[in-house]
Amino acid sequence: MSTKSMPVLTLQGARTAVAAAEKRAQEIGVPMNIAVVDSSLHLLAFARMDGAKLTSVDIAINKAFTAAGHRAPTSIYKDNVWPGGPAFGINNSNGGRFMTIAGGVPVVQDGVVVGAVGCSTGTPPxxxxxxxKGVEAVVKTFGPKAKL
Structure with a gap:
């Protein structure tokens, strides 16, 4: 077979993620830039909350890009990207878009990464x-086969 059917993150799913992420950002009192990309790393939805750092717009988008493209949370790089670490310099890959700061989380459904949510303005945690919270909302809304 030369083709394969795969689950796809829809605009509705992306909007669900943004709404849940916005709600959580309000709860913790930190306005965020929130980006959602699909599995092809293209932006599906974006929100810049009032008061979010302007310099964090690209960071949020690139966190989502990295999490979807590498199929892992961006937080996994923390201990590996310092000088001498096994992933030192990886942030220069992909035209400088590869983010090694926590805040990018993939959306996984039926074992397949269908996209990711990236947030920026607060601390990495x-x-x-x-x-x-954005990812959890998508998984909760779109089915029990979806998992983190």
Whole structure:
């Protein structure tokens, strides 16, 4: 067979993620830039909350890009990207878009990465928490076969 059917993150799913992430950002009192990409790494939805850092717009988008493209949360790089680490310099790959700061979380459905949520403005743990709430909302809304 030369083709394969795969689950796809829809615009509705992306909007669900953004809404849940916005809600969590409000709960913790940190306005965020929130980006959602599909499995082909293209932007599906974006929100810049009032007060979110303007310099974090690209960071949020690139966190989502990295999490979807590498099929892993961006937080996994923390201990490996320092000088001498096994992934030192990886942030220069993909035209400088590869993000090694927590806040990018993939959306997995039926064992397939269908996209990712990236958040930026807070601390790395805050960004990851907010992105994670977006992912959780998509998984909860779109089926029990979806998993993190």
């Amino acid at each position: 805050q960004d990851e928490d907010v992105a994670g």
